[in-house]
Amino acid sequence: MLTTLQKPVQQWTRHLLPRTCIQTRSFSRRHVRISTHEPVELSYNAIIPEDGNATEKPLVILHGLFGSKRNWTSICKALHRDMPHRPIYALDMRNHGTSPHATPMTYEAMASDVHRFIEEKKLKGVALLGHSMGGKVAMTYALSVKEFNIPEDTLSHLIVADIAPSIGKLSTEFSTYISIMQKIEALPPGVIKTRSDADARLKAYEPDLSIRQFLLTNLHVPSHARKTTHHEAVEEKAKFIVPLGILSQSMDALGSFPYDYDPLENVASTTWDGPTLVVKGKRSAYINHKNIPALHAFFPNMRLEELDTGHWVHAEKPTEFRRLVVDFLSTP
Template sequence: MKLYYRELGEGTPLIILHGLFGSSDNWLSVGKVLAEAYKVYMLDQRNHGQSPHSEEHSYEAMAEDLKEFIETHGIEKPIVLGHSMGGKTAMTFAVKYPDLLDKLIVVDIAPRGYPVHHDVILEGLFSINLNALESRQEADQQLARFVPDLGTRQFLLKNLTRNSEGQFEWRINLKVINDTIQIIGKGMDKGLSKALPTLFIRGLKSHYIKDEDFDLIYQLFPGAQIESVANAGHWVHAEKPQEIIDIVRGFLGKS
């Protein structure tokens, strides 16, 4: 699958993968700064952003998409950074193709399984009647019945666009994401078979990487480093962009 991507900077290649319901522009601010020292590729994963839709939505498929992207663009040994769903894609890719990347950075996701917890968000998105929708403000009002947090609604509604006829539609493949949501939460049962510089970053206000996840991280990714960002939740890069930049730069400079 040929993924949509944004490309910035020159130097050592750094590929960034967004999370569920996200897109490449979620990382644009951080990517612009990192592009001062790296050639940054920000990808839209399948069924997200401006990339193609598919009936298959699994980490194995997304890892193969990443492999195809690297090979198509002739990228040698990139650093791969993934957030949330993108972090699971990055981990899956690293375990399957450890010789194709130089370093791995995983943001606010552990290799464990997660129970389905996006039910209300999905219900809210499906509740919006796109055929009758007249404005983004109206969509926000409808979604607010399910998602009270304004920031989360703004993030989700970035996926709302108009087609050539002016009608609202979703950029994300909402049906397939809903049908495969249990797959998105699945854990990993295999880890790296050889050493690879690996960094996990977590927000201390997030529940995605808990202290009790450390043993599994070290088991599957031997020698991994774990850094925590204070006063940050799951969207660490949006809440504390400078801290993320400093941690990533520090890791890449030392490793």
């Protein structure tokens, strides 16, 4: 049975981009956990062109594991300056940001969430961009076009940032991150009062400051004590907004991919023949000589580009990454 979701809280904000509406659809942090294969309603940020176009040729962005729509704010604004007539949507995937917490955490389920979003917004000519986990979701959606009976004019372009349609265990570092984040949550109230306190705990496991800062974007640190009904001050514990239990149980699913590829015959079980841009980080192993043939098999109209980065291609080389995206979407 489908558990009733909390009523979403909708906020509309207008920022300083001239005559351009930036919209935010978020949900309360007090999520209701559901266990169902039904799609969930995703939280999102949107930049709508000044002519009011909210449906034609949008760019829809899907973040990676532990990420959120907020990570893409600067890039979205820059992309809007480059492509002022395209609406831009950055989504929070299920179990991330302010979207609902739900099981299963599979690529099929997340692609269904994206499908629901695209249908409800009545989007046409969608350019779908996904990084890492979001890239696998984007590929799954594209390969599911026939299964969903999606009109041919719905998806126009696919952009995949540093991930391949491969099957294998996720790096052990992800399990390590979840484990230490769970230990931080388990600490008594008052031990973690600032992000710096949490960073000191993470530093023993992850020396890279940028990765620690990225993980800590998910940390909610109470600003003051909470009052009980008896007017007794009770100090709240620091807590991560991502459901660590669900993510921990989903590691195998996140290392998988729902469609088959035969490396001996170099044949994929299905294809999406639309224009596809794959951006690889030169210093990243997520795309390599072993899985590039699978990309070609699933996406025959694929173009592979390389940037001198690690896994976070869009964050490490934002200008170069943005140029690749804009050029790709501007080419007939």
